[in-house]
Amino acid sequence: MSELCVIGGSRYFGRRMVENLRDQGTAVTVINRGSAPAPEGVTHLVADRDDEEALRRAVAGRSFDAVVDQICYTPRQAAIAARVFAGRTARYVMTSTIEVYAGLDGAPFTEGVVDLTPQGPPDESYGGAKRQAEAVLAAQRDFGFASVRSGHVLGGADFTGRLEHYVRRIAEDLPVIVHENPGPSSFIHEPEIARFLAWAALADFTGPVNAASHGELDVRSLCAAIGEARYATGEEVSPYSFERAFTMDTSRATSLGFAFSQVGDWLPGVVEEVRACAAA
CATH class of the missing domain: 3.40.50.720 (NAD(P)-binding Rossmann-like Domain)
Structure with a gap:
């Protein structure tokens, strides 16, 4: 053992x-x-x-x-x-x-x-x-x-509140503050x-x-998984909005024998979890 x-x-x-x-x-x-x-x-x-x-x-x-x-x-x-x-x-x-x-x-x-x-x-x-x-x-x-x-970790008992930030703003029809051309990032x-x-x-x-899971997300595609969002630009951008691409190559982990999931397979369930918690 x-x-x-x-x-x-x-x-x-x-x-x-x-x-x-x-x-x-x-x-x-x-x-x-x-x-x-x-x-x-x-x-x-x-x-x-x-x-x-x-x-x-x-x-x-x-x-x-x-x-x-x-x-x-x-x-x-x-x-x-x-x-x-x-x-x-x-x-x-x-x-x-x-x-x-x-x-x-x-x-x-x-x-x-x-x-x-x-x-x-x-x-x-x-x-x-x-x-x-x-x-x-x-x-x-x-x-x-x-x-x-x-x-960036999504799901579970996430104490950071970053995904909840988007769920709440979209539910309240508040604009999501992003970079002018936000780049994608890696999530798991x-x-x-x-x-x-x-x-x-x-x-x-x-x-x-x-x-990281396969399949990158930018802030707009992340919001699209939650609902219809309004966007605005500003200095205080929301979490997961990046000025340029911020992604990782996971070839090494794959070659070592670990099989990652696809972001699209688990993101809808995570959004529903956060939505339920936000409404509680």
Whole structure:
């Protein structure tokens, strides 16, 4: 039986991933600050991952076949994890994001276009900090490292409220604020990214890998799945409106053996879920 450690994993697709691994017969240990209970049937350790000594005490005497880090947002957090888990695991998987490609041209992006050489002061942007965290973990030599760059996640208990933003504005006949010529982006269904992360945890590949369902969406096609929308342009654009194409190439994941779904197969159901929640 595999022994896995998950840092975070108390909500959204991280929780579903933990449940998937548990149901597959994997022994799972969840580490979080204790603000939310871990799923039943897993070991729960309480520690603040920003406190290196507390994290070290929590895992003292333990070792794991793999670690999945759901909440690594900064290079400092990555450096702490690299030190604490050196000698405790053979594999480390970080949940990353499409936002590491922010500011780059040439979509659809392949994994290699991001420079993972550690450099410069901490980047305070979400995508930049994630990119620097990847670089820190990629540079260490104590365990194999893989990063999962997820497309925008839709569905499930989405605490971001981004899709609900569109559902509400269209229902209230309010204009959706978009770029003049919004570009497409990559998306993935919440259960699918949970399956992908569970799969990646038990795999043996290293390096970054993009994860997204087949079929890109721009903000107008996303709105069309909800209803008839009115549009306006402005500086405060709505979520998922991008100035240019912001999509990922998923050829690597496919070649490694993961079969992605089609966006069109699950988007209508997700819209109905959000609509029902918004009306409740």
